[in-house]
Amino acid sequence: MxxxxxxxxxxxxxxxxxxxxxxxxxxxxxxxxxxxxxxxxxxxxxxxxxxxxxxxxxxxxxxxxxxxxxxxxxxxxxxxxxxxxxxxxxxxxxxxxxxxxxxxxxxxxxxxxxxxxxxxxxxxxxxxxxxxxxxxxxxxxxxxxxxxxxxxxxxxxxxxxxxxxxxxxxxxxxxxxxxxxxxxxxxxxxxxxxxxxxxxxxxxxxxxxxxxxxxxxxxxxxxxxxxxxxxxxxxxxxxxxxxxxxxxxxxxxxxxxHKLNMSQQCDAVAKKANMILGCINRCVVSKTREVILPLYSALVRPQLEYCVQFWAPHFKKRCGEIGKG
Structure with a gap:
């Protein structure tokens, strides 16, 4: 050194x-x-x-x-x-x-x-x-x-x-x-x-x-x-x-x-989250809370929460779409 x-x-x-x-x-x-x-x-x-x-x-x-x-x-x-x-x-x-x-x-x-x-x-x-x-x-x-x-x-x-x-x-x-x-x-x-x-x-x-x-x-x-x-x-x-x-x-x-309303980001996040949820639903036999909750926390929540403080939806329609995810 x-x-x-x-x-x-x-x-x-x-x-x-x-x-x-x-x-x-x-x-x-x-x-x-x-x-x-x-x-x-x-x-x-x-x-x-x-x-x-x-x-x-x-x-x-x-x-x-x-x-x-x-x-x-x-x-x-x-x-x-x-x-x-x-x-x-x-x-x-x-x-x-x-x-x-x-x-x-x-x-x-x-x-x-x-x-x-x-x-x-x-x-x-x-x-x-x-x-x-x-x-x-x-x-x-x-x-x-x-x-x-x-x-x-x-x-x-x-x-x-x-x-x-x-x-x-x-x-x-x-x-x-x-x-x-x-x-x-x-x-x-x-x-x-x-x-x-x-x-x-x-x-x-x-x-x-x-x-x-x-x-x-x-x-x-x-x-x-x-x-x-x-x-x-x-x-x-x-x-x-x-x-x-x-x-x-x-x-x-x-x-x-270009409108700065984050609509495309909300759509993309909702689509990705629902796709992962669908995959979990098809591939995981057990639907108990002990099985599903860890999978949701590990795979779905990161999609919804990544930089969400920046792009968080302001319109009721967008909030509903994300909420469904």
Whole structure:
């Protein structure tokens, strides 16, 4: 820890193995590297929390924040603007292979800018550097190749490092932005031409940021949700690509529609809950309370309660549909 050095680098490789291959380790035991990752993560998170480095816009892998806090914080402002008669445009952004695209060199540089101690930075650099990988398919193996970007999938430290990597995204924008790891959205008033120019300028800045940080947006999946009665349904672009329009977007598992009445979310939840109830009814012979109640609590209630504080139905009809579930 003091030197920031670590050995046996190749043990950290995640190879693609054939399922059921003899000799494949399925014990799930934590190796020494995973334990050290947890220690380093705690050091980094303590430093970030003390210096309030990670902005309030990030809700993923942050203490006391969740999908629910992300949705409530973002749409509280959006719905207030719509209630005042403003047109609002929400842009949903989609990073292409976000965790796999993180440049090691740029990440290490950002760690230094956030004043992490030298030993921690050296350890992270060592953890990422000289990493190799290969593909194994049906017993055939590719050559080992060096990896210069990407955070190891399933790692303890990866999410914290990703939050640091995209933390400076907010500093280049004029409009509020909301993030849950790589799920990112921004929204602002779009009533006047000047308002829409501000949104477009922020999209241009995002495009430039992605180029400087060697990240890519999947522009086919980036969508604009137009809200408000006075909305002009303006077409925005990122680079040379025009962004598509959407009447409803699945935002962190919750369907947000252009009317903001959550009707599609209520319908989807009621349908899913009733489908599970039907499956339980067909497959479980015993209908006693001792059998059905645990199944309901484990399988049905999570569907009804996920982020319900955000999308809870306000109309009697919708409440009835959910109540039947």
């Amino acid at each position: 003091e030197t920031g050095e670590m050995g046996q680098k190749r043990e950290g490789v995640w190879a693609i193995l054939s399922e059921g291959k003899e000799g494949q380790d399925k014990t799930g035991r934590k190796d020494q590297t995973s334990i050290l990752e947890q220690v380093i993560k705690e050091i980094i998170c303590k430093h970030l929390e003390g210096g309030k480095v990670i902005g309030n816009s990030q809700h993923g892998f942050v203490k006391n924040k969740s999908c629910q806090t992300n949705l409530i914080a973002f749409f509280d402002r959006i719905t207030s603007l719509v209630d005042k008669g403003e047109a609002v445009d929400v842009v949903y952004l989609d990073f292409s292979k976000a965790f796999d695209m993180v440049s090691h060199d740029i990440l290490i540089d950002k760690l230094g800018k956030y004043n992490l101690d030298g030993a921690t930075i050296r350890w992270v650099h060592n953890w990422l550097d000289n990493r190799t990988q290969r593909v194994v398919i049906n017993g055939s193996q590719s050559c080992w190749k060096g990896v210069t970007s990407g955070l190891p999938q399933g790692s303890v430290l990866g999410p914290a490092l990703f939050n640091i990597f995209i933390n400076d995204l907010i500093s280049v924008l004029s409009m509020p932005i909301s993030k849950f790891a790589d799920d990112t959205k921004l929204g602002g008033i779009a009533t006047t031409l000047e308002d829409r120019v501000i949104i477009q300028n922020d999209l241009d800045k995002l495009e430039k940021w992605s180029e400087l940080n060697r990240m890519k947006f999947n522009k086919d999946k980036c969508k604009v949700l137009h809200l408000g009665r006075k909305n002009q349904f303006h077409t925005y672009r990122m680079g040379k690509d025009c962004l598509g329009r959407s009447t409803a977007e699945r935002d962190l598992g919750v369907i947000v529609d």
